[in-house]
Amino acid sequence: xxxxxxxxxxxxxxxxxxxxxxxxxxxxxxxxxxxxxxxxxxxxxxxxxxxxxxxxxxxxxxxxxxxxxxxxxxxxxxxxxxxxxxxxxxxxxxxxxxxxxxxxxxxxxxxxxxxxxxxxxxxxxxxxxxxxxxxxxxxxxxxxxxxxxxxxxxxxxxxxxxxxxxxxxxxxxxxxxxxxxxxxxxxxxxxxxxxxxxxxxxxxxxxxxxxxxxxxxxxxxxxxxxxxxxxxxxxxxxxxxxxxxxxxxxxxxxxxxxxxxxxxxxxxxxxxxxxxxxxxxxxx
Amino acid sequence: xxxxxxxxxxxxxxxxxxxxxxxxxxxxxxxxxxxxxxxxxxxxxxxxxxxxxxxxxxxxxxxxxxxxxxxxxxxxxxxxxxxxxxxxxxxxxxxxxxxxxxxxxxxxxxxxxxxxxxxxxxxxxxxxxxxxxxxxxxxxxxxxxxxxxxxxxxxxxxxxxxxxxxxxxxxxxxxxxxxxxxxxxxxxxxxxxxxxxxxxxxxxxxxxxxxxxxxxxxxxxxxxxxxxxxxxxxxxxxxxxxxxxxxxxxxxxxxxxxxxxxxxxxxxxxxxxxxxxxxxxxxxxxxxxxxxxxxxxxxxxxxxxxxxxxxxxxxxxxxxxxxxxxxxxxxxxxxxxxxxxxxxxxxxxxxxxxxxxxxxxxxxxxxxxxxxxxxxxxxxxxxxxxxxxxxxxxxxxxxxxxxxxxxxxxxxxxxxxxxxxxxxxxxxxxxxxxxxxxxxxxxxxxxxxxxxxxxxxxxxxxxxxxxxxxxxxxxxxxxxxxxxxxxxxxxxxxxxxxxxx
Numbered sequence: 001x002x003x004x005x006x007x008x009x010x011x012x013x014x015x016x017x018x019x020x021x022x023x024x025x026x027x028x029x030x031x032x033x034x035x036x037x038x039x040x041x042x043x044x045x046x047x048x049x050x051x052x053x054x055x056x057x058x059x060x061x062x063x064x065x066x067x068x069x070x071x072x073x074x075x076x077x078x079x080x081x082x083x084x085x086x087x088x089x090x091x092x093x094x095x096x097x098x099x100x101x102x103x104x105x106x107x108x109x110x111x112x113x114x115x116x117x118x119x120x121x122x123x124x125x126x127x128x129x130x131x132x133x134x135x136x137x138x139x140x141x142x143x144x145x146x147x148x149x150x151x152x153x154x155x156x157x158x159x160x161x162x163x164x165x166x167x168x169x170x171x172x173x174x175x176x177x178x179x180x181x182x183x184x185x186x187x188x189x190x191x192x193x194x195x196x197x198x199x200x201x202x203x204x205x206x207x208x209x210x211x212x213x214x215x216x217x218x219x220x221x222x223x224x225x226x227x228x229x230x231x232x233x234x235x236x237x238x239x240x241x242x243x244x245x246x247x248x249x250x251x252x253x254x255x256x257x258x259x260x261x262x263x264x265x266x267x268x269x270x271x272x273x274x275x276x277x278x279x280x281x282x283x284x
Numbered sequence: 285x286x287x288x289x290x291x292x293x294x295x296x297x298x299x300x301x302x303x304x305x306x307x308x309x310x311x312x313x314x315x316x317x318x319x320x321x322x323x324x325x326x327x328x329x330x331x332x333x334x335x336x337x338x339x340x341x342x343x344x345x346x347x348x349x350x351x352x353x354x355x356x357x358x359x360x361x362x363x364x365x366x367x368x369x370x371x372x373x374x375x376x377x378x379x380x381x382x383x384x385x386x387x388x389x390x391x392x393x394x395x396x397x398x399x400x401x402x403x404x405x406x407x408x409x410x411x412x413x414x415x416x417x418x419x420x421x422x423x424x425x426x427x428x429x430x431x432x433x434x435x436x437x438x439x440x441x442x443x444x445x446x447x448x449x450x451x452x453x454x455x456x457x458x459x460x461x462x463x464x465x466x467x468x469x470x471x472x473x474x475x476x477x478x479x480x481x482x483x484x485x486x487x488x489x490x491x492x493x494x495x496x497x498x499x500x501x502x503x504x505x506x507x508x509x510x511x512x513x514x515x516x517x518x519x520x521x522x523x524x525x526x527x528x529x530x531x532x533x534x535x536x537x538x539x540x541x542x543x544x545x546x547x548x549x550x551x552x553x554x555x556x557x558x559x560x561x562x563x564x565x566x567x568x569x570x571x572x573x574x575x576x577x578x579x580x581x582x583x584x585x586x587x588x589x590x591x592x593x594x595x596x597x598x599x600x601x602x603x604x605x606x607x608x609x610x611x612x613x614x615x616x617x618x619x620x621x622x623x624x625x626x627x628x629x630x631x632x633x634x635x636x637x638x639x640x641x642x643x644x645x646x647x648x649x650x651x652x653x654x655x656x657x658x659x660x661x662x663x664x665x666x667x668x669x670x671x672x673x674x675x676x677x678x679x680x681x682x683x684x685x686x687x688x689x690x691x692x693x694x695x696x697x698x699x700x701x702x703x704x705x706x707x708x709x710x711x712x713x714x715x716x717x718x719x720x721x722x723x724x725x726x727x728x729x730x731x732x733x734x735x736x737x738x739x740x741x742x743x744x745x746x747x748x749x750x751x752x753x754x755x756x757x758x759x760x761x762x763x764x765x766x767x768x769x770x771x772x773x774x775x776x777x778x779x780x781x782x783x784x785x
Contacts, residue, residue: 048311053304069307071314242318 001274003210009270010214017265020108021258028116029100029123030261036093037253040085044078045246072242082249086256087142095134095184098264099123102184105268122188129187129194137180144172174220178212179205184264185271204275211270219259306358306368313353313375320345320379324386343386349379350402359408373408380406381417384424393424400424415445419458427728431469431767438466439482447493447509448502455505460486464513472768483513504536508543511550520554541570541579548582552589560586577603577613584617593624600624615641615648622654631661642678646685647694652701655681659708675709696726703735716742716749720756727759733769736760740776754780 001009020026047056048069060068060077063084068077100123104114123130148169152162182204186197323342330338359373384399400421403409409417422437442463449456463486470479490510497503507530515523527547530536536543548563564583568576584599603610603617618641625634638654645651655678662671682705685698703718719739726732736756744753757780760773 048304048308050305050308053307057304057307069311071311072318074311 001207006208006211006270006274007214009274010211010218010266013211013215013266013269013273014218014262016109016269017105017262020105020265021261023108023114025114025116026101026104026108027261029097029104029120030257033089033093033097033260034257036089037086037257040082040089041246041250041253044081044085044249045075047074075242075245078246078249079252082253086253087138091135091138092131094260095130096123096127098134098184098260099126099130099188101261101264102188102268105265106185106189106272109269109272126187129197130184132194133183133187133197134180137176137183140176141173144169144176170220174213174216177216178209181212181215181263181267182208182271182275185268185275189268189271189276204271207275208270211274212267215263215266215270219263304368306372309353309358310368310371310375313349313372316345316349316352317375317379317382320349321382324382327386328389339386339390343383346379346383346386350376350383355380355406355408359406370408370410373406374410374413377403377406377409377413377417381413381420384417384420388420388424393428396424397421397428411445415441415456415458418444419462422462426469427765429767429770431473435466435469438462438469439485442482442486442489447489447506448497453497453501455502455509457505457509460490460509460513464516467516480517483517486510486513499534501535503533504530504539504543507533508539508546511546515550515553520550523550524554541567541575544570545578545582548579548586552582552586555589557586557590560589577607577610580606581613581616584620588620588624593628597621597624611645611648615645615650618644619650619654622657626657626661635661642681646681647689647691647697649697652682652697652704656701656704656708659705663708663710672709675705678705696722696729696731699725700731700735703738712742712746716747716752723756723759727763728765730765733760733764733766736764737769737772740773744776744780750780 043052043056044060047053047060057069060074060081064077064081067073068081100116100119103119103122104116107114107119148165152165179201183197183201186192186200186204190197190200192200320342323338323345327338327342353372353376355373355376358369358376380399380402384396384403387393387396387399400417403417404414404421406414418437418441422434422441425431425437426434439462441459445456445459447456447459448454463482467479467482467486470476470482487510490506490513494503494506494510497506507526511523511526511530514520514526524547527543527550530543531540531547544563544567548560548567551557551559551563561583564579564586567579567582571579580599580603584596584603587599588596600617600621603613604621607613618637622634622637622641625631625637635658638658641648641654642651659671659675659678662668662674679702682698682702686695686702689695689698699718699722703715703722706712706715706718716739719735719742723732723736723739727736737760740753740756740760743749743756754777757773757777761770761777764770764773
């Protein structure tokens with residue numbers, strides 16, 4: 001499949017997944033992820049309430065310092081704190097959720113009735129493999145982000161490096177994400193183990209790398225736009241509406257969830273249409 | 285099922301018991317303070333355009349904090365893990381401070397004093413909040429005419445608060461400046477001995493603080509404050525000695541030019557122009573080329589104090605040439621050149637300096653003074669026609685500034701200059717109107733009150749308008765910014781009543 005065909009297929013995947021957004025059955029595996037993110041937001045927003053302050057206050061003090069326990073500094077620190085918590089959720093819980101969702105999307109694209117309970121059971125059984133299979137992506141993306149911050153923030157950084165760091169990290173993350181995009185499909189649809197899934201990855205790059213890049217790029221735009229708004233909102237918070245920052249974190253969480261839903265669906269469709277169909281089974 | 289419900293009901297309660305109630309209270313108090321301050325900031329931004337409803341909304345916010353988080357309760361609750369309870373008490377005190385400020389912006393100083401008193405009585409206010417309250421209270425007392433109470437409040441600030449912040453190891457300048465301001469007021473009221481006693485108290489506190497602060501970052505400022513107090517008391521040798529001590533401190537490097545300049549100023553005040561010139565030269569060497577104007581101006585003043593006029597003229601000319609953009613230094617140099625030339629009988633050259641000043645820095649207070657000197661010179665020399673022509677020209681300049689400038693200070697200076705110019709050319713009725721206009725526009729300021737008194741006297745004596753004079757004196761008795769001015773107005777009213785009787 002040529003790169004152009006892959007790009008076209010990716011857009012088709014995005015459009016067809018978007019049409020599935022209104023099917024409640026497909027949302028079942030996402031509920032725990034949404035609940036976990038919601039709990040994090042609630043705990044950060046209401047950290048001072050006696051119900052949670054016994055563990056949240058020492059945690060925040062340790063991570064962000066004493067000032068983060070005051071209003072409105074707590075709300076200003078919220079985007080960064082949420083991002084840290086979200087990284088942990090993305091590494092531990094999200095792979096299992098994406099695994100279950102992949103199984104459900106595969107059924108939906110094959111016009112089979114969705115079986116959320118079965119998909120969740122399958123993903124839970126393969127939870128270890130799914131988490132470990134996504135781990136290299138999270139570690140590499142984390143290392144890349146750290147390198148970018150080091151490059152842009154250090155006193156040695158040249159102006160050009162500072163300006164280039166952001167786009168470089170973004171591009172690098174997009175490439176790494178594309179390299180690991182089909183790993184959930186390999187584990188869930190093909191039932192491969194960890195080693196076999198990693199071994200099969202290069203074949204997915206041959207047939208679906210450009211589609212993965214297109215899917216990732218298409219879904220990066222809304223969070224990026226939101227980040228711009230978030231940066232402005234922090235300035236607004238200085239002026240008088242600190243709660244705006246917290247609402248933007250909520251909006252970021254919701255957008256992220258929708259994005260991951262569409263990305264999983266799109267990746268499943270591309271996998272089924274381009275990677276699996278070409279030889280009738282898992283890429284060897 | 286029932287047991288699950290019991291667990292669901294009991295567990296949150298137990299967990300809540302583990303949490304920190306003070307932390308939760310602090311967070312809510314800080315949030316409410318932030319929200320009320322947002323409304324107050326909007327009121328301050330809109331100035332007179334803010335409505336009573338908005339003010340009431342902000343005040344209600346602050347009052348709610350006082351009611352929900354009483355400072356007395358939180359300051360004494362104790363046993364908290366990280367001082368959060370004390371913070372709640374501090375936030376509560378800050379709300380009272382904001383209430384006082386809000387009352388102040390509405391011109392209700394008596395109500396403001398009551399809130400300031402609340403802050404000072406709050407046990408958990410903290411020294412920074414209490415100091416702000418004490419300063420605000422003293423200023424409000426002064427505005428409502430309770431001068432003796434204001435003086436006592438300023439003096440008390442000097443004894444109640446520590447002059448050196450132990451955490452930052454820096455001088456809290458207001459703690460030393462407040463009693464010095466009280467001493468100045470006492471002196472104006474003819475109580476020089478009491479004023480000197482207050483200043484000596486400040487000096488004792490500086491010396492006591494220096495015992496532990498010597499060699500530290502606060503020492504230069506403490507010496508400088510000691511020097512200022514000694515100078516105000518007339519002890520110029522003692523002041524010079526303190527400034528030399530400040531220069532010897534290790535932390536003085538950044539302030540060295542300022543201290544050397546102060547040494548020069550005090551030397552000049554002590555009638556030692558040679559020393560002043562030496563210090564001016566030293567300060568000049570310490571400063572970067574762009575910052576040398578004040579030192580050169582000091583040298584010029586030292587030449588003026590003792591030396592041939594030509595040396596002073598040359599020194600002032602140097603300031604003008606080297607710092608064409610220095611607003612204050614340039615204006616002062618030109619004005620002083622004009623004065624020296626006028627004194628030496630070179631009127632044409634003096635007038636040229638005054639005109640140059642008015643043309644190059646028309647909004648500077650000295651430019652107005654220069655215009656006035658030209659008109660007064662001709663009037664004093666009996667050259668009535670020349671005085672009238674120069675006066676008309678100067679009035680035109682001043683009217684143009686009043687119409688075009690929005691700066692409050694420039695507006696005030698220009699209106700004052702208009703009144704003075706009209707007086708100088710003998711147009712007394714328009715001068716009276718101009719003075720009354722100043723009083724109406726700036727009633728709470730010293731220049732405004734002075735203009736009001738002047739207008740009333742003009743009406744009483746030169747214009748023979750006793751009704752107009754009485755009306756003005758009554759207004760001044762009610763609304764003048766200082767107690768002395770109110771007393772003057774009252775005395776004038778009594779005199780008028782006696783004359784009538």
